[in-house]
Amino acid sequence: MKRRHFVKKGTLISLSALLGTDIVFGTTLPEGYELLGLQDPDPFKMFEKDREMEVLNDKPWNIESKAHLIDDAVTPNKYMFVRNNGIIPENIDEETWSVSFDGESVVNAKTYTLRELKSKFRHYTYQLVLECGGNGRNEFDPPAKGNQWKVGAVSCARWTGVRMKDILEDVGVKDNAVYIGYHSADTHLSGDPDKEPISRGMPIQKAYQEETLLAFKMNGEDIPLVHGFPLRLIAGGWPASVSGKWIRRISIRDKVHDGAKMTGDAYRVPCRPVEPGAKVREEDMCIIESMPVKSLITYPRSGAILEQGRPLQIRGHAWAGELEVVDMEYSIDFGATWKKAKLQKPVNRLAWQQFSASIDFPKTGYYEVWAKATDALGQSQPMVVPGWNPKGYLNNACHRIAVKIV
Amino acid sequence: MNKQDKFREEVKKVRRLVCIVFVSMMSVAGVLVYVMIDPELSFFRVFIPREKVYETNATVQEDDYDKIENGIHVRTGLVEAEGLMTVVNNCTNCHSAKLITQNRMTKERWVTTIRWMQETQNLWDLGANEDIIIDYLVQNYPPRKKGRRQGLGNINWYKLK
Structure with a gap:
């Protein structure tokens, strides 16, 4: 080994430390070459995600899960989808973090440090479904613009925090309050410091629900940075964009919050059904609130081959926004007949529910197992893609897996 | 065998011994230095399973920045x-660019998207480039007919245990 190799190896070690991995064949690197890994870090390592997850977008980071990965009743971080509108904040100091309450309808504008928030208010833990409003967008025809999510932009983690209603009672809310809007620490993709990437919110009634939290723990640990460390608003059952990350400020508004992605066609669907491809005027678009009834077969993974005579055990989750799922059915004949699956109660309101079934197949051949959930209002999942909307939200068409009996 | 020959023989033996000692000391030293630099010996561990990395790295290294493949x-x-x-x-x-390659739109909708970016996302005036960009998008990323529900594609068949 020559001396310059030692020097090079030294540089490689520091580069390796930056990348969090070793640079194989690093010694053959031409001088001045910028490693791709440094230009574009490994998202799976950076966010501690499973390598089976799919990166839809790297600027901003958007990563989706797969049905068979989200099999756990409580979604672990490694299988939780990532949705970002802007650039993830850096160098967060938990010790100095604070959140302010202001707006037209606040009685006493106040700022709490994270520590005060944790010590002053009682802690609650709930399992809450967070689903991206655009989950399933890839099926719309004509196609809708945006990240082309398939089925994996949904999770149900265990969130711990303080109730929004307890804080609202502490700061005081005027009678004319309509909405709360959040402001976060992420930055706009264009680099413009005056622009917020996203600043959404919820009607005051949703903010007062017992399960609406300002959360500081996910699955019993600090919330991972990409999911909102150190403080995240959690509004289960509503489009996940309502559950703002990296919360710095909450505005109590006397009108519908008008922050970024609250207006225009963002997170809105036509108030009345429209034909596919229709142009919808802004005033005819309505904000999405509760997400629709939906379910996923999380076991087995699509493509299972099994021998005849052996029953197939399927399982999965069902959820219905603000509502409970009351009925779960499956079909192995393309929806001609339906059989009931066993359905569990949710562990708490707004958590997803587990279902299971044992299926016998009459003869060898190709099958599809279709799953259909029905909510407390009698609304079921459609077999085809539901009503078209310009931004491709709310696709709750039944989930299907392919099975071969041999 | 005379005395001189015997002496030469001895010298040879000694030289050989010295060589062996030197070489082994150098190898031990080499190993120690390596362990010092890379205490987890990770270079060797990643070496085999990541053979593919070599190919990619090698191509990327020779590539020019805007390579077409x-x-x-x-x-x-x-x-x-x-x-x-x-x-x-x-x-x-x-x-x-993944936001472009994932999407498929008609001319009208690509234009609307550009306007939206200009009005709300700080996209600059594209000037003469706008037509070039729109033509490129419409030509290469037009909508594809999907119907009301597509068949289950890309099925990865496996034996269920």
């Missing part, structure tokens, strides 16, 4: 066609 601009994943570099230079500053 099989009609795809490697760095961004965009289709190679007229207007490619105008699109790369104007459309991948703020967001990833």
Whole structure:
């Protein structure tokens, strides 16, 4: 080994430390070459995600899960989808973090440090479904613009925090309050410091629900940075964009919050059904609130081959926004007949529910197992893609897996 | 065998011994130095399973920045066609090219998207480049008919245990 190799190896070690991995064949690197890994870090390592997850977008980071990965009743971080509108904040100091309450309808504008928030208010833990409003967008025809999510932009983690209603009672809310809007620490993709990437919110009634939290723990640990460390608003059952990350400020508004992605066609669907491809005027678009009834077969993974005579055990989750799922059915004949699956109660309101079934197949051949959930209002999942909307939200068409009996 | 020969023989033996000692000391020293630099010996551990990395790294190293492979601009994943570099230079500053390649729109909707970015996302006036960009997008990323529900594609068949 020559001396310059030692020097090079030294540089490689520091580069390796930056990348969090070793640079194989690093010694053959031409001088001045910028490693791709440094230009574009490994998202799976950076966010501690499973390598089976799919990166839809790297600027901003958007990563989706797969049905068979989200099999756990409580979604672990490694299988939780990532949705970002802007650039993830850096160098967060938990010790100095604070959140302010202001707006037209606040009685006493106040700022709490994270520590005060944790010590002053009682802690609650709930399992809450967070689903991206655009989950399933890839099926719309004509196609809708945006990240082309398939089925994996949904999770149900265990969130711990303080109730929004307890804080609202502490700061005081005027009678004319309509909405709360959040402001976060992420930055706009264009680099413009005056622009917020996203600043959404919820009607005051949703903010007062017992399960609406300002959360500081996910699955019993600090919330991972990409999911909102150190403080995240959690509004289960509503489009996940309502559950703002990296919360710095909450505005109590006397009108519908008008922050970024609250207006225009963002997170809105036509108030009345429209034909596919229709142009919808802004005033005819309505904000999405509760997400629709939906379910996923999380076991087995699509493509299972099994021998005849052996029953197939399927399982999965069902959820219905603000509502409970009351009925779960499956079909192995393309929806001609339906059989009931066993359905569990949710562990708490707004958590997803587990279902299971044992299926016998009459003869060898190709099958599809279709799953259909029905909510407390009698609304079921459609077999085809539901009503078209310009931004491709709310696709709750039944989930299907392919099975071969041999 | 005379005395001189015997002496030469002895010298040879000694030299050989010295050589062996020297070589072994150097190897031990080499190993120790390596362990000092890379205490987890990770270089050797990653070496075998990551053989593919070599190929990719090697190609990337020889590549020029805007290499085209099989009609795809490697760095961004965009289709190679007229207007490619105008699109790369104007459309991948703020967001990833993946946002383009995932999407398929008609001319009208691509234009609307550009206007939306100009009105709300700080996209600059594209000037004469706008037509080049729109033509490129419409030509290479037009909508595909999907119908009301597509068949289950890309099934990865496996024996269920």
